[in-house]
Amino acid sequence: MxxxxxxxxxxxxxxxxxxxxxxxxxxxxxxxxxxxxxxxxxxxxxxxxxxxxxxxxxxxxxxxxxxxxxxxxxxxxxxxxxxxxxxxxxxxxxxxxxxxxxxxxxxxxxxxxRKKKIIQQKTDRIVFNVENSIMASGGDLMDAMRLAPRISIQNDDIKITGKDKILVMVDNRPVNIPKEDLINYLKSIRSDEVSSIEVITNPPAKYIAEGNSGIVNIITKKSKKDYWNLTLNTTGQAATHFISKNGANYNLNYKGLIVSSSLNYVKGYNAPLNYSKIEYPGVTWIEDSKQTALADNFSGRLSLDYKVNKKLTTGLQYIGSFSSPEVESLIESKIFDHADHDKNSVINTNYKDSKSNKFNSFNYHILYDIDTTGKKIAFDFDYFNNINLTNQLFASHTTAAALSGLQNFDAGKNDGYQKITNYSLNLDVEHPTSWVNINYGARLSFTKTQNDIHFYDLTTGTEVLDQNRTNQFTFKEKNQSLYFSLNKELNDKWEIQAGLRMENTETTGYSGTLNNESKIRYTKFFPTAYVLYKLNENNQFSINYGKRIHRPEFSLLNPFKYTFSPYSTSEGNPYLLPEFTNNVELTYSYKDFMITSLYYSDLKNGFDMLNILDSGTKIQNTAPLNYIANQSYGLNQYFYFKIFPWLNTNVNITVFNSQSQSSTPVTLSYLNGWNFETKADINITLNKRKTLFFSTNLWSVSKGVTNLDRSTSGFQTDAALKLFLMDKKLQITCYANDIFKSNRIAYTGLSNNNKTTYKNYDDLRFVRLSVVYSFGNKSVKASSREIKNSEEKDRTTSK
The missing domain is CATH 2.60.40.10 (Immunoglobulins)
Structure with missing residues (x-):
């Protein structure tokens, strides 16, 4: 076609x-x-x-x-x-x-x-002006982001308070690279090269409606021509094991040609711990899993832009990531009989998961300035493919007095192949007029996933293909979008903005093994509206509304059942539907000191991985299902205190109520509860030359609820010492994460009336030493083209 x-x-x-x-x-x-x-x-x-x-x-x-x-x-x-x-x-x-x-x-x-305020409230976003913040100068971009309102950075995980996931953009162009590479990339950008950070909690119609996510948009300073810059960085991180991270970024702007490139390599191990407790009728099952996880990833990015003339710019961008991660797990399952303590059993499982991941992404774009009044048109072609090879082996041995039905030995292997291909066409137009600013555009996206999974029984020592647990599955998705947005300043006090996005989606899933086809088609509209009122220079109010969609990750749609042990399986659901969220937010800002936000979120048809326990066989099968409806409302309070010229702190306080209903009898039917979270970043300048800094991050969360589970309290303390040398070209940072090893939150729920408790610790206590050296003849503006198939890329990885 x-x-x-x-x-x-x-x-x-x-x-x-x-x-x-x-x-x-x-x-x-x-x-x-x-x-x-x-x-x-x-x-x-x-x-x-x-x-x-x-x-x-x-x-x-x-x-x-x-x-x-x-x-x-x-x-x-x-x-x-x-x-x-x-x-x-x-x-x-x-x-x-x-x-x-x-x-x-x-x-x-x-x-x-004219000096801008450090924090500005705009119609659809909050702006943190980095260039006017003394404390944000001299460090890297991650340091500056920690000071921005509504942004929370915990264990190198960037979030907007109240949002599950965010999109990071540089100059309005998403940076779609793996999390590890993203963090290294942001740390390679000096805060002095950044003009502002925009926090968009409810994205307007221009952006894809995917996810209940916000956007963090980094606006870099405009650089003069004829510059080059090279940044080298190396990091050593010691926890239970050691991880090394090395990278380089090179940028050039010469005679209309802009080059931005980076290379990163990460290798090393960490040791997550997983704990679960399941209380069946008459039996308690406690499982401890000790893992050794290898990270082995090489990634690169190359962006070329050329200014053909005053009106026309064209360019391309390539992103590649190649990794071979491995996870080895030692799982000990202890089974306690409530009536006869002599019938206790122990199951020891050795599990190994080896993967080979190849990701390639290409973007070509044309930007045309129609005239000097601000009319612009942009066309993008995006393509990516993601190939995953998986080899999973397990072997289980049962010791002690075996309970009825337990096997003495069981072993198996999953061999998997998945290829995801996507290409999209995108058109954006900015059309200001003397009366109103207009923005409109269109998008076409086409995705195909191919899955070929085989299960082999190894119990006898010989590979025996199990046809009942082997599957070939193909999934295709087409998405067409149109959007239209208007912005109008009514007077000096009032500004309004409204938009509408239409997305039409067609999906087809086909299982060759089961000879079964599933088709889903739907057309949805996503309105957005914003009102800004400026009472005076120091007091501003805004209110916004937006509707969002979250489509399932592609891996969740494959009906194949993975086997991890004789008592643990996982499968997908080709009939899984998207979830929808309506968001309303009211914000008040006072000077550079305080931002208060009241928000309400209504989730319909929510999906999640549901752990279904069989009380008879003791098998845990995890599968995605649309079964959640959630309403939440809360308050987020941000304060910025400049106590002394050498000491400042910013504080985020969040309190919210969550009410969840379930449409499946497997879980609780209803759960209501309050959550309270606080976070404080304290920054101290230790010398007059402003080359030595100390900072600490304090975070705590109360007991609360997460969907239909109850969660325990937790806290975390981090600290960093940063030194600048050689006219701030050389940066040395020593960072300690989760110093007291205290971020251990447990989640408790019900599955078929069986009480479940889960607690994981991702080896968060570590010490990291980083060295960054940057040199060149001018300050750099990082180049990164907007990737228009970012939604599909996000869905290649299950969360």
Missing amino acids: NYTKHIYPVIICLLCFCQISGQNLKGYVYSDKKPVNSAEVLITDPEQKKYFTVTEENGVFTIELPANKMYDIKIYSDKKLLTAKSIFLDGNKIENFYAENKEIEIKSVDFVV
Whole structure:
């Protein structure tokens, strides 16, 4: 099928709609009878809407403006006002601008030196202006993100408070790389290269409606031409075992060509611990699992952008990740008979999971500035494939007095192959007018997954293929989207924004082994709305609403049943449906000191992995199912305290109520409870040169509920010492994580009236020493193209 025929009519219509032309103003700027190069031209209309451009080497600028208006024009150079003039534009016009004999130094005028507040509330996001924060300067991007409101960084996991998952973007372009590579990449960017961090808790219609997630958008500073920069980093991390991380980032901007690249390699082990307790009628089953997990990952990223002319930019980006992780587990299952203590049993299982993962992603894009009024059009083509090979072996031995029905020995092997392929076409248009700013676009996405899984019985010592536990499964998904968004400043106090996104989805799943086909089709609309009210300079209010969708990860749709031990299996569900969430949030901000947010979330048709216990066979089978409805409401309170010039802290306090209902008799039918979480980051400057810093992170969570499970309390304490040398080009950091080994939260629930308790510890107590050296002739703006199939990439990994 030729899918491009679907998008060509959309492109033509959008291009035609964009060609609402204004009038051209051409200006010549002179000082001492010489043309002024790179002069900044600020143009303001009667409605206080601003237009901006710069002059070329010959002192000429050309800009398109709406006709029949009076414009105030100010021209700056080197932070000085050269000249100012008012003109009426009623057609194409040429104007000369001569600098006055005496340049006027800017004191507090317009955009050039007006200092932004550290924290700003905008219509659909909160902005943390890194460049105006003294405490955020000198470190890396991760240091700056810790200071931003609503962002929580715990164990290198970046979250927005109240959101399950987030998307990280650089200059409005998602960075879709594995978590380990993402953290290394963010640590390689210096905070001094960042202008602001935008926290978007309820994304507008422009972004895909996937997930109950927010967006963290990093805006980098604009760099001058002809620069290069190289950053080298190495990290050693010691916990139960040792992990090494090494990487390099190279960036170049030369004669219209922008290159951004990175290489990272991670290798080493960690040792997670898993504990579970199941109380069956008459029997208690306690399981301890000690794991040794190998991380062996090499990844790279290369981005090339070329500015063909003033209006047209084109480029491509490649991301690759290749890993061979291994997990070896020693599982001890102790079975206690309530009536006869002489019939206790022990099952020892050796389990090994070896994988080979290959991920390749390609993006090609074209950006076209239609005119200088801000009309822009962007086209993206994205492609990725993800190939996973899995080999899982287990062998179980039963010792002591065996209970009835337990086997003395059982062994098996899963051999799996999965290939996921996706490509998408995306069109975005920005269309400002004199009355309202418009944003609209379209997206087409096509995904195919192929699964070939085999199970072999090894109990006799010879491989015997089990046809009943072997499966070939193919899944296809088509998604078409259209969106439209409007933004309007009503006056100095009120601003509104509204949008609507439509997504049509068609899925087909086919099991070759079962000769069974499942088809699902649905069309959904996702409205968004925002209102911002500025009472005065220090007090602002905003309210927003948005509807979101979360589609199942591809691995959850495969009906094949994996066998991990004689008493532990897991399978997918080809009929699994997406879940939907409605979010409402009211926010009040006061100066740079305080942000208060009240929020409400309503989840329908929620899905999760459901652990189904059989009281007779004692087999635990885990499968995904749509069975959850959840309503939650809460308060998030952010404070920023600058106690002394050398001491500051930011505090996040969250309290929320969760009410969950279940549609399956396997679990509790209803659970209601309150949760309380606090987090504080304390930052201390230890010397006058501001090259030595100490920081500590304190985090705690109360007893509470998570969906239909009850959770225990927990806390964690981290600390870091950071030293800058060689004019801050060399950065050395010593970091201690979970110092007291206290982040051990247990979850308790019911499965078929059997009480279950789970507690995992991911080897979080470690010491990390990092060295980062950055050198080059200019500060760098990292280049990263927006990847339009980020939703599909996220779904290649189950959570």
